[in-house]
Amino acid sequence: MCGIIGYAGKTEAVNVLLDGLERLEYRGYDSAGVAVVSPEGKLQVKKSKGRLAVLRDLLQESDSLVGSIGIGHTRWATHGEPNDKNAHPHVGQDGKIAVVHNGIIENYLEIKNYLIRKGVTFQSDTDTEVIVQLMEYYYKKYSNLMDAVYAVLNRIKGAYAMGILCSDYPEQMLAARKDAPLLIGYGEKENFIASDVTALLSHTRTVTYMEDDEVALITADSVQIYDSDRSPVEKEKHIIAWDVSAAEKGGYAHFMLKEIMEQPEAVRKTVSPRITDGKIVFEELKEAVELLQNITRIYIVACGSAYHVGMVGKYTLEKLLHIPVEACLASEFRYSEPILGESALVIVISQSGETLDSMAALREAKKKGSKVLSIVNVMGSSIARESDYVLYTWAGPEIAVATTKAYTTQMVLLIMLGVYFAKQLSRISEEEYDKIMVGLDSLPEKIKDVLKNIDNYQKTASRYFNHSSVFYIGRNVDYALGLEGSLKLKEISYIHSESYAAGELKHGTISLIEPGTLVVALATYAPLLEKTLSNVVEVKSRGAEVILMATEETAKTISSQSSELFVIPETHPVLQPVLGVIPLQLFAYYVALNRGCDIDKPRNLAKSVTVE
Ligand code: M6R
Numbered sequence: 001m002c003g004i005i006g007y008a009g010k011t012e013a014v015n016v017l018l019d020g021l022e023r024l025e026y027r028g029y030d031s032a033g034v035a036v037v038s039p040e041g042k043l044q045v046k047k048s049k050g051r052l053a054v055l056r057d058l059l060q061e062s063d064s065l066v067g068s069i070g071i072g073h074t075r076w077a078t079h080g081e082p083n084d085k086n087a088h089p090h091v092g093q094d095g096k097i098a099v100v101h102n103g104i105i106e107n108y109l110e111i112k113n114y115l116i117r118k119g120v121t122f123q124s125d126t127d128t129e130v131i132v133q134l135m136e137y138y139y140k141k142y143s144n145l146m147d148a149v150y151a152v153l154n155r156i157k158g159a160y161a162m163g164i165l166c167s168d169y170p171e172q173m174l175a176a177r178k179d180a181p182l183l184i185g186y187g188e189k190e191n192f193i194a195s196d197v198t199a200l201l202s203h204t205r206t207v208t209y210m211e212d213d214e215v216a217l218i219t220a221d222s223v224q225i226y227d228s229d230r231s232p233v234e235k236e237k238h239i240i241a242w243d244v245s246a247a248e249k250g251g252y253a254h255f256m257l258k259e260i261m262e263q264p265e266a267v268r269k270t271v272s273p274r275i276t277d278g279k280i281v282f283e284e285l286k287e288a289v290e291l292l293q294n295i296t297r298i299y300i301v302a303c304g305s306a307y308h309v310g311m312v313g314k315y316t317l318e319k320l321l322h323i324p325v326e327a328c329l330a331s332e333f334r335y336s337e338p339i340l341g342e343s344a345l346v347i348v349i350s351q352s353g354e355t356l357d358s359m360a361a362l363r364e365a366k367k368k369g370s371k372v373l374s375i376v377n378v379m380g381s382s383i384a385r386e387s388d389y390v391l392y393t394w395a396g397p398e399i400a401v402a403t404t405k406a407y408t409t410q411m412v413l414l415i416m417l418g419v420y421f422a423k424q425l426s427r428i429s430e431e432e433y434d435k436i437m438v439g440l441d442s443l444p445e446k447i448k449d450v451l452k453n454i455d456n457y458q459k460t461a462s463r464y465f466n467h468s469s470v471f472y473i474g475r476n477v478d479y480a481l482g483l484e485g486s487l488k489l490k491e492i493s494y495i496h497s498e499s500y501a502a503g504e505l506k507h508g509t510i511s512l513i514e515p516g517t518l519v520v521a522l523a524t525y526a527p528l529l530e531k532t533l534s535n536v537v538e539v540k541s542r543g544a545e546v547i548l549m550a551t552e553e554t555a556k557t558i559s560s561q562s563s564e565l566f567v568i569p570e571t572h573p574v575l576q577p578v579l580g581v582i583p584l585q586l587f588a589y590y591v592a593l594n595r596g597c598d599i600d601k602p603r604n605l606a607k608s609v610t611v612e
Helices: 013-027 052-061 108-117 128-142 145-155 255-261 263-274 283-293 304-321 356-367 382-386 405-424 430-452 454-464 477-493 502-507 526-540 552-561 573-594
Strands: 003-008 031-037 043-049 069-075 097-102 160-166 173-178 183-186 191-194 206-209 214-218 223-226 297-302 325-329 344-350 371-376 389-392 469-474 496-501 518-522 545-551 564-568
Touching: 003 013, 003 097, 003 160, 003 173, 013 031, 013 052, 013 069, 013 191, 031 052, 031 097, 031 160, 043 052, 043 097, 069 097, 069 160, 069 173, 097 128, 108 128, 128 145, 128 160, 145 160, 145 173, 145 214, 183 223, 191 214, 255 263, 255 573, 263 405, 263 430, 283 371, 283 389, 283 405, 297 304, 297 356, 304 325, 304 344, 304 405, 304 477, 304 573, 344 356, 344 405, 356 371, 356 382, 371 382, 371 405, 405 430, 405 573, 430 573, 454 545, 454 564, 454 573, 469 477, 469 502, 469 526, 477 496, 477 518, 477 573, 496 502, 502 526, 518 526, 518 573, 526 545, 526 552, 545 552, 545 573, 552 564, 564 573
Parallel strands: 297 325, 297 344, 344 371, 371 389, 469 496, 469 518, 518 545, 545 564
Antiparallel strands: 003 069, 003 191, 031 043, 031 069, 097 160, 160 173, 173 214, 183 191, 183 206, 214 223
């Protein structure tokens, strides 16, 4: 979604802003812009529809923006089509104040009508413009920027992270946040704001996360944060472990490919710090053990791929713990009256830690008395901060919109959690536990083995990239994997794809199978192998072409079922889906590559979805 960068320092702001916006490109956007205030108090704005390259050209054609304080924005349109006038920054009618904003102002129409009655002329169709017009209106009234900012914040409803400049205050940048991420970065005689830490990594790794209703006043030499009553607040500073190279392509054609190849290391970093003397130890959960005794059900709540991890978790945790586990779409969860309370544990999974639906589900669960344990990749993100317990996936920054290494590490962590809980509750035998520990130990190496077959996935993709419709089928965890394989394919290659529990096909969908339809059949879940193979026979007899995925052992006996085989190494059955997803990621990647798609930034998609 939209990205914000802001700078107050001693060098030319426009360069820092463009660098920051480039690092935010991965979030998805359709227009971009910057505003800089000169030392004499001249507010200069450039913005345009399209990619950053268009903005760069515009900046080159015109006089350069002079000044060492500025704000920048990448916009992902919500209110008003993507065009030049709707791009941020927005400037008030008097040309004094500029604002960049992430989020949605829910009561913007009411405020807009009020201001129109007061004689304000609006330039754009956005909800954001009401912020800046209202701010100028109050600024005229109070002659004080801070007073105007607080008056606006008291009047608007909705979600916002914003950066504010005013030509009368050429050394200050203001920032405010509510229900949308915003952080402050500290440098040497320079300070920053950003909606995402990756925009800051090339300048600083020392940050503070702004909380809801806080306002920050930032200059090159100081940062002061105030709460909703305008009392100064002292904030903890955090040092981000990620370095700038982790957020760069490092020679790969795409971030997605780089992130797929990083999976052995990401999994190792996620697993090994949690193993001591051959046992899983979650330091983060020391106080949660008691709580476990009273848990009678678990909800795993997430969106998109993280939800698919939850589906694998449902099958796996239910088997390990013998208690009901439900995987829920976060966007449905809070509207479906789930049975919450002390006896329910809610596990929220999110790479970004900022997904609005997941955040809302978390709040609903806490409000109704359930404890929330989150699995999150971004340190200090909103979901991490509001959860009772947090387990971080140590995947490093994930830039490609299509998640890969975050998905795999989420899955490993969720399985480890299930095994850990099972041990605490004495629901797993020593022997089984030890076998899983052996499996965990060798998992990074086995992922490397899957990656060695990259040429095979590439070749298969080049044979099938022209298909217009692809079905994924599987049973149990293979069904969950199929959902993820299908999502990966459709989001980056734009091929229509469906995923079905293999047993469901006969209940309607098989009517869509015709000669030449491609079916990816997942048969890694050994207990239901025969049944899945029957479904393969059914689709083949209707003319489908089949790619079959199986483990090394089963592949020996079923290779006659299909000429296209994806073979993955054996591991402990609870860990098998971690290996199973990798061929599906690579197949989707190479199909999209063959089709010439914008793999890292697929159309209409955003990395972190912070609107409902
Ligand atoms: O940041 P989150 O994990 O909460 O994001 C959830 C989904 O938006 C995300 O997994 C999405 O489905 C990805 N584009 C899938 O590749």
